[in-house]
Amino acid sequence: MAAGQRRRGAELEDAILRAAAEELTASGYAGMTMDKVARRAGTNKNAIYRRWPQRAALGIAAYKHLADTRTPTPDTGSLRGDALELLRRANATWSSPFGAILRDLLAAAADEPALLELLREQAGGRAMNAAWFTLLSRAVARGEAPPEAVQPRVAALPLMLLRGEYALRGIPSVPDEVLVEIVDEIFLPLVRGRGLTH
Known part of the structure; x- marks a missing residue:
């Protein structure tokens, strides 16, 4: 990213979710802090708190980001x-x-x-x-x-x-x-x- 270019909107949100999902995977929920997510996402905590006012809300959103809910329903024939x-x-x-x-x-x-x-x-x-x-x-x-x-x-x-x-x-x-x-x-x-x- 070029110096002075700021990510906004969906791009920033996606970066935060990716960073939070990586923290969840690496450290579990107990080890996922807003500081660590902000550092990993290359943003500040305020940008995170504006979107997810609680750590648990960010954790839930990150879990959803990790979850593969598109797995097709099995069809074994019975x-x-x-x-x-x-x-x-x-x-x-x-x-x-x-x-x-x-x-x-x-x-x-x-x-x-x-x-x-x-x-x-x-x-x-x-x-x-x-x-x-x-x-x-x-x-x-x-x-x-x-x-x-x-x-x-x-x-x-x-x-x-x-x-x-x-x-x-x-x-x-x-x-x-x-x-x-x-x-x-x-x-x-x-x-x-x-x-x-x-």
């Missing part, structure tokens, strides 16, 4: 195969260093409902919910599930159970046999039984 693949992907992400960053951000935003909502929106939560709706809709089209199964609580259940395994057991990764149990013993019977209750 509801069981699709559900297992989505759960396995979530398990792999949550038990990785990337998942540790997400857990740190959740802890930082725990007492701030607005930040928690921002985290849900930006950290791939909506994309993941959409993936489960897609999976259920495909199952309906194949005749594997009744139309009544395509609803928010049914779609959210597998991931809620997976989160529960992390929270209750405090384990770094959920064993694959537990994922199979979630799909075979809870999710599939629930999906198939929806048509019987209406």
Whole structure:
């Protein structure tokens, strides 16, 4: 960049997000400071605070920048195969260093409902919910599930159970046999039984 040339708008915002994402990757959320991000981005803290008034908000935006929410919904040809693949992907992400960053951000935003909502929106939560709706809709089209199964609580259940395994057991990764149990013993019977209750 030529001397005296200042970045503005989207260019500066992108530089800040890249720098924050690099800091998150290198140091985790605990080590990501506004000073470090400003230095790495070649800007000042005021430029960051104008866009993200809290460190947690910047951390959430940086996490979104890191997240690959464009991963296509699996299409294995069966509801069981699709559900297992989505759960396995979530398990792999949550038990990785990337998942540790997400857990740190959740802890930082725990007492701030607005930040928690921002985290849900930006950290791939909506994309993941959409993936489960897609999976259920495909199952309906194949005749594997009744139309009544395509609803928010049914779609959210597998991931809620997976989160529960992390929270209750405090384990770094959920064993694959537990994922199979979630799909075979809870999710599939629930999906198939929806048509019987209406």
